[in-house]
Amino acid sequence: MENTKKIQNVSKATIGRLPAYHRYLKEKLAAGETSVSSTAVAEELHLNAVQVRKDLAVISSVAGKPKRGFGIADLIEDIDRILGYDNVTDAVIVGAGGLGSALIGYSGFKAYGLNIVAAFDSDPTRIDTQIGGVKVFDAADIVKLVRRLNVLIGIIAVPKGAAQEVADKLVEGGVRAIWNFAPVHLNVPENIAVKNEDMAASLAILSKRLAEILYSEK
Amino acid sequence: MENTKKIQNVSKATIGRLPAYHRYLKEKLAAGETSVSSTAVAEELHLNAVQVRKDLAVISSVAGKPKRGFGIADLIEDIDRILGYDNVTDAVIVGAGGLGSALIGYSGFKAYGLNIVAAFDSDPTRIDTQIGGVKVFDAADIVKLVRRLNVLIGIIAVPKGAAQEVADKLVEGGVRAIWNFAPVHLNVPENIAVKNEDMAASLAILSKRLAEILYSEK
DNA sequence: TAGATTGTTAATCGATTAACAATC
DNA sequence: TAGATTGTTAATCGATTAACAATC
Numbered sequence: 111m112e113n114t115k116k117i118q119n120v121s122k123a124t125i126g127r128l129p130a131y132h133r134y135l136k137e138k139l140a141a142g143e144t145s146v147s148s149t150a151v152a153e154e155l156h157l158n159a160v161q162v163r164k165d166l167a168v169i170s171s172v173a174g175k176p177k178r179g180f181g182i183a184d185l186i187e188d189i190d191r192i193l194g195y196d197n198v199t200d201a202v203i204v205g206a207g208g209l210g211s212a213l214i215g216y217s218g219f220k221a222y223g224l225n226i227v228a229a230f231d232s233d234p235t236r237i238d239t240q241i242g243g244v245k246v247f248d249a250a251d252i253v254k255l256v257r258r259l260n261v262l263i264g265i266i267a268v269p270k271g272a273a274q275e276v277a278d279k280l281v282e283g284g285v286r287a288i289w290n291f292a293p294v295h296l297n298v299p300e301n302i303a304v305k306n307e308d309m310a311a312s313l314a315i316l317s318k319r320l321a322e323i324l325y326s327e328k
Numbered sequence: 329m330e331n332t333k334k335i336q337n338v339s340k341a342t343i344g345r346l347p348a349y350h351r352y353l354k355e356k357l358a359a360g361e362t363s364v365s366s367t368a369v370a371e372e373l374h375l376n377a378v379q380v381r382k383d384l385a386v387i388s389s390v391a392g393k394p395k396r397g398f399g400i401a402d403l404i405e406d407i408d409r410i411l412g413y414d415n416v417t418d419a420v421i422v423g424a425g426g427l428g429s430a431l432i433g434y435s436g437f438k439a440y441g442l443n444i445v446a447a448f449d450s451d452p453t454r455i456d457t458q459i460g461g462v463k464v465f466d467a468a469d470i471v472k473l474v475r476r477l478n479v480l481i482g483i484i485a486v487p488k489g490a491a492q493e494v495a496d497k498l499v500e501g502g503v504r505a506i507w508n509f510a511p512v513h514l515n516v517p518e519n520i521a522v523k524n525e526d527m528a529a530s531l532a533i534l535s536k537r538l539a540e541i542l543y544s545e546k
Numbered sequence: 547t548a549g550a551t552t553g554t555t556a557a558t559c560g561a562t563t564a565a566c567a568a569t570c
Numbered sequence: 571t572a573g574a575t576t577g578t579t580a581a582t583c584g585a586t587t588a589a590c591a592a593t594c
Contacts, residue, residue, distance in 0.1 A: 117536045123584080123586090125529075125533055129511075130513060156513075160587060163551090163553075176550070176592080177594050179551070194535055209434065212429070222532075287534055287535075295373050301541055302541070305530055305533055307527075308344075312507070318340065319505065341560080366576080379562060379563075394568080396570075
C-alpha cells in the first residue's frame with residue numbers, strides 16, 4: 111500500500127467536503143455506475159469542477175483516467191479509510207435529554223465510524239434507562255467509566271450551565287476529542303480536540319444569505 | 329442612525345464568530361462589567377486579538393476607546409441588530425421525530441430571533457399532537473400552510489429519503505431559506521438560501537484534529 | 547483522430563496575522 | 571507622562587478559480 115493517504119495531509123476544507131462526496135458516490139454505486147467525472151460531481155453538489163478534481167486527486171489512491179474519470183468503488187474505499195469509516199471509534203455522550211436522545215437515536219453515526227457505547231445524565235429518572243440500546247449512567251461516574259472504557263471521544267449535549275464541568279470530567283477520564291453541542295466556549299487543555307456545533311452560528315450564516323437574497327431582489 | 333451596519337456588509341467568517349462574542353458579552357454584562365478589550369475577548373475565546381478588534385470595528389456603531397476598550401452594552405445591541413436577534417422571524421420545521429422534537433424543544437431559538445410557528449410530520453400518530461407548545465400538522469399541508477402563514481424559513485429534520493421532496497414543498501409554499509439537518513444535498517432554485525447542518529462533516533473535522541493530536545504525540 | 551477529462555501551474559480571492567502609528 | 575489599547579496598513583496564508591498542457 112504505497113499510496114495510502116492520511117487524514118492529516120488533507121486540508122480542512124477538503125475534509126469538510128468528503129462526506130458529501132461519499133454520499134454522492136454511494137448513491138451512484140447503488141445505481142450501478144462504476145465511474146464518475148469531476149464535472150458530474152461538481153454539477154450535482156454545486157461545486158467548482160477544478161476544486162472537485164483537486165480534492166479527488168488528493169484523496170484518491172488510484173489516479174483518474176482522462177475520458178473515463180474516477181472509479182467510484184476506489185474513491186469510496188479511499189474516503190472510508192481517510193475518514194475512518196472503516197473502523198469504528200468508541201464515544202460516550204453526556205446529556206440524555208431531547209438533543210442527547212436524538213443524537214443517540216440517530217442511527218447514522220455507526221456508518222461514520224462512531225460507536226456510542228454509553229450515555230450519562232444527572233437526572234435520576236433517566237439514569238439506568240436505555241435509549242436506543244445505549245445505557246444511561248450516572249453523570250457522577252463519567253471519569254471512572256470513561257477511563258475504564260478507554261474512550262477517546264466525548265459528546266456534550268447538556269444545558270450550557272453544565273457543559274464546562276462535563277468537559278473537565280471527560281478530559282479527566284482521558285477523552286482526547288470533544289464534540290460540543292452546548293452553546294458555550296469550552297476551556298480545555300490544548301492537546302484536546304474540540305469541535306463546537308454552534309447552532310447560533312449556523313443560523314447567523316443562513317440569516318446573512320437570506321438577507322442578501324432578499325436585498326438583491328428589492 | 330447614520331452608522332447602522334448591515335449583515336450583508338459583514339464577512340461570513342465574522343458573522344460566524346458573532347454569536348460567540350454575543351454570549352461572552354452577555355456573560356460579562358450579567359457580571360456587572362461595562363467594557364471589554366479585544367485582548368480579553370480574544371483570550372477567552374482563543375482567537376487572535378487583531379481579528380477580534382477587526383470584527384468589533386466592523387460591527388460596532390461606537391468606536392472602541394484606547395485604554396478602555398468597547399462598551400459591552402453597545403456591542404450587544406449592535407450584534408442584536410445585525411443578527412436580527414431583536415426581531416423574531418417565523419419558521420416552520422418539518423419532521424417531528426427525535427431530532428425535530430429536540431430542535432422544537434430547544435428553547436434557545438427565540439433568543440436568536442427564530443420563532444417556530446408550526447411543525448409538520450407524515451406520521452399519523454404525530455399529527456395533531458403538540459411538542460413544546462408547537463402543533464404538528466400533516467406534511468401534506470406544507471405548501472398550503474407555509475403560504476398562509478407567510479413563513480420565510482423552513483427547517484428540515486426528516487430522514488434523508490424524504491428531504492428533497494420536503495424542500496420542494498417548502499419552496500413551493502414560499503420559503504426563502506432552508507436549514508437542512510438531513511444528510512443530503514438539496515437541489516433548490518438559486519434564489520433560495522440553504523444551510524446544511526452536516527453532522528458527518530463536523531465529525532470528519534473533529535476526527536482530523538484528533539488524528540493530528542494523537543500523531544503529534546507519537 | 548478528436549474530444550472529453552485529467553493533472554498542474556499560475557492568478558485571484560478572502561481571511562488571518564504582523565507591524566506600528568494614533569490616542570485616550 | 572507612560573502605557574494600554576485602538577485602528578490601519580502591509581505581509582502572509584490557505585483556499586478557490588482560471589488557464590492550459592497532457593493523455594486516454
